[in-house]
Each structure stands twice: as C-alpha cells, then as structure tokens.
Amino acid sequence: MIFFLMRRLLQAVAVMFVISVIGFAIQDGLGDPVRQLLGPTATDAESTALRHSLGLDRPLWMQYLDFAGDAVKLNFGDSYFFHEPALDVIARYLPATLELVAASAMITLLLSVPVGIFCAIRPRSWLSRGLMGLSLIGISVPVFLSAMVLIQLFSIGIQVTLFPTGTGWGQWLNQLLSIQGGMPAYGRGNPVHVWGVWYTNFASWQGLLYLLLPALSLAFVMLPLFVRLIHAEMLEVLESDYVKYARARGLRPSRIYFLHALKNTLLPVVTLGGVQIGTLVAYTLLTETVFQWPGAGLMFLDAIERADMPLIVAYLMVVGLIFVVTNTLVDLLYRGLNPRVTLSGRAA
Amino acid sequence: MALLEVEHLDVRFPLRHGEIRAVRDVSFALDRGERLGIVGESGAGKSVLAFSLLRLLSRPGRIARGRVRFEGHELTRLSDRQLRRIRGNRVAMIFQDPLTTLNPVLTIGQQMIESLKAHRRISSRRARSVALQKLRQVQVSSPEQRLAQYPHQLSGGLCQRIVIAIALLLDPDIIIADEPTTALDVTIQAEIIALLKHLCEKHNVGLIVISHDLGVIGRLTQRLLVMYAGRIVEQGPTRAIINDAQHPYTQGLINALPQMALPRQPLAQIPGNMPSLSQVPAGCAFHPRCRYRLTPQGQPRRDCSERVPEAVVSGESQVACHWVRELIATLPIEEETI
Numbered sequence: 001m002i003f004f005l006m007r008r009l010l011q012a013v014a015v016m017f018v019i020s021v022i023g024f025a026i027q028d029g030l031g032d033p034v035r036q037l038l039g040p041t042a043t044d045a046e047s048t049a050l051r052h053s054l055g056l057d058r059p060l061w062m063q064y065l066d067f068a069g070d071a072v073k074l075n076f077g078d079s080y081f082f083h084e085p086a087l088d089v090i091a092r093y094l095p096a097t098l099e100l101v102a103a104s105a106m107i108t109l110l111l112s113v114p115v116g117i118f119c120a121i122r123p124r125s126w127l128s129r130g131l132m133g134l135s136l137i138g139i140s141v142p143v144f145l146s147a148m149v150l151i152q153l154f155s156i157g158i159q160v161t162l163f164p165t166g167t168g169w170g171q172w173l174n175q176l177l178s179i180q181g182g183m184p185a186y187g188r189g190n191p192v193h194v195w196g197v198w199y200t201n202f203a204s205w206q207g208l209l210y211l212l213l214p215a216l217s218l219a220f221v222m223l224p225l226f227v228r229l230i231h232a233e234m235l236e237v238l239e240s241d242y243v244k245y246a247r248a249r250g251l252r253p254s255r256i257y258f259l260h261a262l263k264n265t266l267l268p269v270v271t272l273g274g275v276q277i278g279t280l281v282a283y284t285l286l287t288e289t290v291f292q293w294p295g296a297g298l299m300f301l302d303a304i305e306r307a308d309m310p311l312i313v314a315y316l317m318v319v320g321l322i323f324v325v326t327n328t329l330v331d332l333l334y335r336g337l338n339p340r341v342t343l344s345g346r347a348a
Numbered sequence: 349m350a351l352l353e354v355e356h357l358d359v360r361f362p363l364r365h366g367e368i369r370a371v372r373d374v375s376f377a378l379d380r381g382e383r384l385g386i387v388g389e390s391g392a393g394k395s396v397l398a399f400s401l402l403r404l405l406s407r408p409g410r411i412a413r414g415r416v417r418f419e420g421h422e423l424t425r426l427s428d429r430q431l432r433r434i435r436g437n438r439v440a441m442i443f444q445d446p447l448t449t450l451n452p453v454l455t456i457g458q459q460m461i462e463s464l465k466a467h468r469r470i471s472s473r474r475a476r477s478v479a480l481q482k483l484r485q486v487q488v489s490s491p492e493q494r495l496a497q498y499p500h501q502l503s504g505g506l507c508q509r510i511v512i513a514i515a516l517l518l519d520p521d522i523i524i525a526d527e528p529t530t531a532l533d534v535t536i537q538a539e540i541i542a543l544l545k546h547l548c549e550k551h552n553v554g555l556i557v558i559s560h561d562l563g564v565i566g567r568l569t570q571r572l573l574v575m576y577a578g579r580i581v582e583q584g585p586t587r588a589i590i591n592d593a594q595h596p597y598t599q600g601l602i603n604a605l606p607q608m609a610l611p612r613q614p615l616a617q618i619p620g621n622m623p624s625l626s627q628v629p630a631g632c633a634f635h636p637r638c639r640y641r642l643t644p645q646g647q648p649r650r651d652c653s654e655r656v657p658e659a660v661v662s663g664e665s666q667v668a669c670h671w672v673r674e675l676i677a678t679l680p681i682e683e684e685t686i
Contacts, residue, residue, distance in 0.1 A: 241448040248404055249436035249463045249514070263453045338453060339498040
C-alpha cells in the first residue's frame with residue numbers, strides 16, 4: 001500500500017514535469033505578453049523596460065529553470081493581468097468549477113445507475129428502449145448544443161402559437177405546449193458565504209437554481225456514456241453463473257440486483273468514472289463559456305486571450321494534479337470494491 | 349406419493365429462427381432420500397431439465413407444458429415469492445464450476461450468511477455458527493478463516509466443498525447438482541463424489557445429479573435417466589442399466605466407456621452426432637444413428653422414423669424403443685450385426 005502510494009507520487013512528479021515543460025514551451029505561440037499589457041501605443045523603451053523587469057529577455061532554458069524552481073515552491077509567478085500570484089487567482093476561481101463538476105457528477109451518478117440498472121432488468125419494456133435510444137442520441141450531441149437547447153427551453157422559454165388563438169381549445173393547447181422558461185442561465189447568482197472562506201451555490205435554493213442548468217448540461221457529457229456502460233455491464237453480469245446461483249439460493253431480487261450484480265457492474269464504471277472526472281473538468285471550458293459561469297475554465301480562456309503565461313501554466317499544472325489525484329483515488333476505491341486486486345509498488 | 353414428481357415436462361426456447369424444444373415430454377419421480385442420475389451427451393437437455401425444475405431457465409426459455417410437483421406444490425404455478433421460499437431452502441442447487449458460481453466480490457461468510465437469512469429469522473452470530481458447522485461437515489480446513497476469504501483465494505475443490513456446504517445450510521429435501529465434478533481435477537472428483545454420497549445418505553437428502561460421466565453417476569446414484577435429444581430414452585435402476593442396458597443408445601454409451609474396450613482395440617463409439625435440438629429427426633430421435641434401424645433383411649423399420657416411441661418396460665427399466673422386446677428376443681442376430 002505504501003509502496004503503491006510512493007510509486008504514484010513518483011508518477012505524479014513525472015506527469016507534472018511533462019505538463020510544465022509543455023506549458024512552458026507553448027508560451028511563445030500565444031503572442032507577446034508585453035504588447036498585450038502595454039497596448040499598441042507603447043514606445044520601444046517602455047516595452048524593453050517591461051520585458052526586462054518581467055525577465056522575458058533571458059534565454060528560454062534559464063527562464064524554465066527559474067520557473068521550475070519557483071513552481072516547486074508553489075510559486076507560479078504573478079499573473080500579468082491580475083498582478084497577484086497566479087495560484088491565488090486560480091484558488092479564487094477553482095471552487096466555482098469544482099462545484100459545477102461535483103454537481104454534474106452527482107447528477108450523472110444519481111441518474112445513470114438507476115436508469116442503467118432498470119434498462120438491464122427490463123430490457124423489453126418500452127421505457128427502457130426509449131431511454132437507451134435517448135442515451136445513444138445523447139452521446140452524439142456536443143455539450144454546447146445541449147447547453148443552448150437547455151437555455152432555450154428552460155431559460156428563454158418557448159411560446160407555441162401553432163394552434164388558432166381565437167378558439168378556447170387552441171389557446172389551451174398553445175399554453176400547454178409552451179414553456180415558461182425563467183431559469184437563470186447566466187453566472188453564479190449570489191453564492192452564499194459559509195464558514196468564513198467558502199462561497200457556495202449548494203447552501204441556498206437560489207444558488208442551486210443557478211447551478212442547475214450548467215450542471216445539467218455538463219452532466220449530459222457523461223450521462224449517456226454511463227447509462228450505456230452500466231446497462232451493458234449489468235446485462236452481462238445478470239447472465240453470469242453467480243447471479244443464477246444467487247437466484248437458486250432463493251435470495252430476494254433486490255439483493256441480487258443491488259448487491260450481487262451491482263457490485264460487479266461498478267468495477268469498470270469506477271475505472272471509467274475516475275478518468276472522466278478529469279474530462280469533466282476539461283469540459284467546463286465549454287459549459288462555463290456558454291453559461292458565463294465564473295469558474296477556472298472561463299478564467300483560463302480569458303488568460304489565453306491575454307497571453308497570461310503564469311496563469312495558463314498554473315492552470316495546466318492544477319488540472320494535471322486533479323487528474324493524478326482522482327486517478328489515485330479511483331485505484332484505491334477499486335481496491336475496496338474488487339478483492340482480487342492488490343495494490344503493490346511493482347509494475348502492474 | 350413421491351417427493352418430487354415431474355410429468356410430461358416440455359421446455360421451449362422461442363427464438364427468432366424458430367422454437368427450440370430442449371426438453372420433451374419428460375416424466376420421472378424422486379422419492380425422499382433417493383439419488384437419481386441424469387446422463388446424456390452435451391446438448392441433450394440435461395441441464396435445461398435441471399434448471400427448469402426451479403424455474404431458473406435463462407431467457408427466453410419457458411416451461412411450455414407439464415407439471416413439477418414438490419410435496420404437492422405445483423412449482424410451475426407458484427408465484428415468484430412462493431417459489432423463492434423453496435429455492436435454496438427445500439431444494440438446493442450445486443452448479444458446475446465452483447469458481448464462477450460464488451460471487452467474486454463477496455466473502456464466503458457473506459454468501460453463506462445471506463443464504464441463511466433469506467429463509468430463516470436468525471441473528472448474524474447464530475447464522476455464522478451454523479455456517480461454521482456446515483463447513484466442518486464438508487471437511488473444510490480452518491473454517492473460521494474461510495468465512496473471511498474471497499472465492500479467488502481458494503482452490504476449485506475447496507470452493508465446491510463450500511458450495512456443497514451452502515446447499516446443506518438449510519437442510520434441504522433435495523439437492524440438484526449440475527455436473528458437480530466436471531470442472532475439478534480427477535483426484536478431487538472422487539473426494540467430492542464420496543462426500544456428496546455420504547452427506548445425502550446421512551441426512552436422507554434426495555439428490556439429482558446431472559452428468560455426462562457414467563462413472564460419476566454409477567458411483568453416486570441408485571436410479572438413472574438416460575436423455576437423448578431432449579427425451580428420456582431409458583430409466584431404471586443404475587446398476588441394472590449399467591450392467592444390462594436396454595436402449596440401443598444406452599448400450600452405445602456404455603460400450604464407449606474406455607473400461608469396456610478390449611486391449612489394443614480402438615474405443616467403441618456411436619457413429620454420427622447427436623442432432624441439434626432445433627433439428628431433431630422425426631420418429632425416434634436416435635434412429636439415424638441406431639444400428640437396429642434396419643431389419644435383419646436390410647429393410648428400414650418404418651416405425652423408427654415415423655412414430656415417437658412410448659416407454660415400455662423391459663427388464664428392470666422403462667425403455668423408449670419400438671423394437672426393444674423383439675431385439676432382446678432375437679439376441680443372436682444382434683451379435684451377428686456387430
């Protein structure tokens with residue numbers, strides 16, 4: 001166990017190193033921060049002075065060593081735009097993103113497990129056929145489209161005027177088919193301040209309301225995939241000898257489905273889920289843009305536009321760290337679910 | 349009245365390309381404490397028959413016709429809830445491969461205790477002590493330790509002992525064992541057979557053993573059913589059938605045993621293959637492979653290919669063959685045709 005964690009730590013260091021090199025190496029491709037900061041009207045003398053004060057006139061490898069030395073001390077430099085440490089900026093924006101990811105992961109989990117199980121247990125019912133069809137469509141719909149559909153339906157609303165408005169039944173039908181909308185689809189609202197340091201959307205109805213549409217649209221990235229995966233795994237597990245044997249022992253169906261079958265079904269789901277948490281963080285770029293959610297994804301896009309190198313690199317490092325940490329947690333969780341796996345320091 | 353009575357049982361699998369009749373018009377009975385064997389080639393419908401008794405057929409299999417009466421309860425008509433009280437409790441099952449039978453992510457103890465709790469109001473501590481007692485009965489070493497272990501940590505033979513212990517947990521009236529030794533080493537097979545026999549005799553438990561191995565069946569059972577293409581072709585006392593098989597198919601099976609071959613002679617075999625259950629020949633299903641399908645004069649016997657044979661008493665067995673009496677009466681001719 002300790003060997004496993006040590007091995008993971010070494011891997012994490014290697015991964016972070018590679019990310020830092022890549023992040024550092026792309027900086028020249030993003031435009032000149034000096035010009036971005038001073039604007040087109042600056043004189044040569046002004047820009048040379050700023051270039052020197054930022055240390056951008058030295059050789060690249062020296063800049064990298066400087067950067068790496070500071071990064072080890074968790075110092076990624078000051079953001080060019082915010083004029084404060086990059087990590088502080090990220091620490092300010094990241095909680096909003098993490099809340100969004102947590103909410104959509106919860107939605108994904110709470111919907112995909114029951115739907116996947118139901119569709120596997122009752123494969124012939126019309127409801128499960130419909131749900132499986134929907135999941136197939138869901139896989140193919142990109143997140144920005146689903147986000148805009150959600151906004152149109154629940155935020156803007158739809159006014160149906162298909163039926164003649166003069167007649168009573170026409171008006172009634174129009175109203176029946178129209179959707180009021182009115183759900184917030186812009187920003188975070190006013191997050192509640194709890195425990196002194198934490199602004200959260202989870203602590204108030206209004207906050208949850210603001211969270212709902214962005215979280216739903218982000219959940220649509222993973223939800224169909226999870227439904228299909230759980231459904232397929234469950235179908236396979238239900239055909240297994242040990243499920244048949246559990247029936248032959250006269251166990252209750254609920255125990256067979258939710259203990260014997262589900263525990264085996266979850267093994268691949270956990271593996272995929274861990275990897276996908278990282279992907280969800282990446283997808284927040286799109287969701288946060290569409291919903292103007294003030295999280296790290298939106299901040300990152302802004303940073304790219306401003307060629308704000310310290311912020312970009314710090315963001316990449318933080319996201320890389322999130323990937324490594326979630327994958328390690330998933331391995332530990334998998335160990336808990338599957339007794340056949342033992343974690344060791346040796347190569348797998 | 350027998351403990352278990354099966355009458356005219358028909359099991360069908362409606363598939364897209366037509367219906368497969370896996371079990372056809374099967375009738376037999378099992379008395380309390382009796383040990384019955386079901387033998388036949390792969391695909392003869394033995395396992396389907398065994399699973400249909402407790403309505404454990406895989407989709408889309410269903411019982412199309414017939415009765416399964418257990419202590420007067422009509423199992424084919426019981427609700428799922430009522431049937432669940434019988435499964436594992438009054439009628440227990442042992443599956444073929446012990447390593448895939450036990451759930452890989454639950455400990456032996458969890459699986460034993462849940463079986464008890466499904467049928468008895470019993471505390472976990474009490475259930476644990478019953479489980480330990482049964483593990484000792486099947487001679488599992490260090491039973492306390494086993495309860496905390498997972499199936500993959502144990503050998504196949506040990507797992508099968510545990511499966512037998514689970515079958516005995518609730519003191520059932522019948523144990524149905526589907527190829528209980530097929531997945532095991534030969535040396536372990538003998539131990540498991542001896543154990544099963546001993547326990548069934550000691551506790552007066554009825555046993556239905558499915559096997560394609562006449563050796564297993566011969567040592568374990570008192571009565572024998574021989575199945576071919578979904579039908580019972582011969583049934584009677586095990587010893588009588590093995591010593592003096594009546595049906596041409598059973599004769600072929602027994603002659604094919606390696607022990608029956610003369611030294612340096614090739615093993616005897618029945619020509620051809622058993623038909624697939626979707627294409628069973630009309631009349632007697634065995635007739636295309638039967639060496640008596642022609643009269644001594646070389647004429648095909650029309651009954652064999654046109655009428656399904658009824659079971660008739662011959663010797664100590666019931667035999668489903670049109671010609672079994674005549675064949676026995678004319679034994680010298682049979683010798684010539686070999």
